[in-house]
Amino acid sequence: MYYSRSGAVEALATAAAKAARDAGAEVRVRRPREVADAAAMAKVEGWTESAARQNALYEAPTHEDAEWADAILFGTPSYFGAMATELKNFLDLLGPQWKRGSLAGKVGGAFAAASWPHGGSEVVTLSLYAPMAHLGMVILPTGYTDEAMLEAGSPYGASAIVGKENQPPRSEDLDAARHQGRRMVTIAGALIAAGEMPCRRRDAD
Numbered sequence: 001m002y003y004s005r006s007g008a009v010e011a012l013a014t015a016a017a018k019a020a021r022d023a024g025a026e027v028r029v030r031r032p033r034e035v036a037d038a039a040a041m042a043k044v045e046g047w048t049e050s051a052a053r054q055n056a057l058y059e060a061p062t063h064e065d066a067e068w069a070d071a072i073l074f075g076t077p078s079y080f081g082a083m084a085t086e087l088k089n090f091l092d093l094l095g096p097q098w099k100r101g102s103l104a105g106k107v108g109g110a111f112a113a114a115s116w117p118h119g120g121s122e123v124v125t126l127s128l129y130a131p132m133a134h135l136g137m138v139i140l141p142t143g144y145t146d147e148a149m150l151e152a153g154s155p156y157g158a159s160a161i162v163g164k165e166n167q168p169p170r171s172e173d174l175d176a177a178r179h180q181g182r183r184m185v186t187i188a189g190a191l192i193a194a195g196e197m198p199c200r201r202r203d204a205d
């Protein structure tokens with residue numbers, strides 16, 4: 001599940017999704033919809049068009065998607081060092097799932113993009129750990145668990161630094177996202193095999 005205006009986070013998300021599929025997972029890519037109205041979006045060059053293009057490709061996330069997934073990878077740009085409102089808005093609608101524990105034990109991860117190296121990508125990635133903890137998810141950092149993490153991203157998750165021209169992610173950034181996608185599948189598979197995904201047990205009751 002990702003939010004992106006100009007495509008960098010989208011590129012990381014689709015790289016992670018493809019790697020997860022290649023690792024055997026069934027994957028849904030979801031994009032929370034804009035909270036800003038059309039007039040506000042029109043003031044930012046390209047936003048309306050980019051949102052329309054992405055929304056034609058990716059459905060908006062639903063509660064059913066969140067409950068269906070065994071692992072959820074959240075991606076966001078850094079906006080003044082915080083996650084995008086669009087993603088937060090979806091998280092803020094998960095009260096019923098929190099109450100029922102229906103995301104407990106699912107594997108969670110996060111990644112981010114920012115314009116500058118110290119523009120908040122790590123802070124934003126870590127900020128997503130908090131809602132995952134409240135939902136009882138098993139938070140999975142990338143650490144340095146693959147060579148790709150020595151070239152890009154951070155121990156907390158994949159990232160891209162896009163500069164003021166919003167450059168697309170580098171191949172190294174995409175490799176880190178691919179590693180993150182694969183790792184989510186591996187660890188979720190291990191938890192399921194061990195019977196350690198409480199929300200699944202509840203489903204079976």
Ligand SMILES: Cc1cc2nc3c(=O)[nH]c(=O)nc-3n(C[C@H](O)[C@H](O)[C@H](O)COP(=O)(O)O)c2cc1C
Binds near residue numbers: 003076118119
């Ligand atoms: C409202 C707003 C605030 C932003 N704040 C920051 C910031 O604090 N630090 C930074 O490096 N980039 C900042 N950016 C740049 C975005 O992080 C960057 O455009 C985004 O990561 C690109 O991802 P996308 O192509 O997926 O939209 C900001 C952009 C917007 C629109």
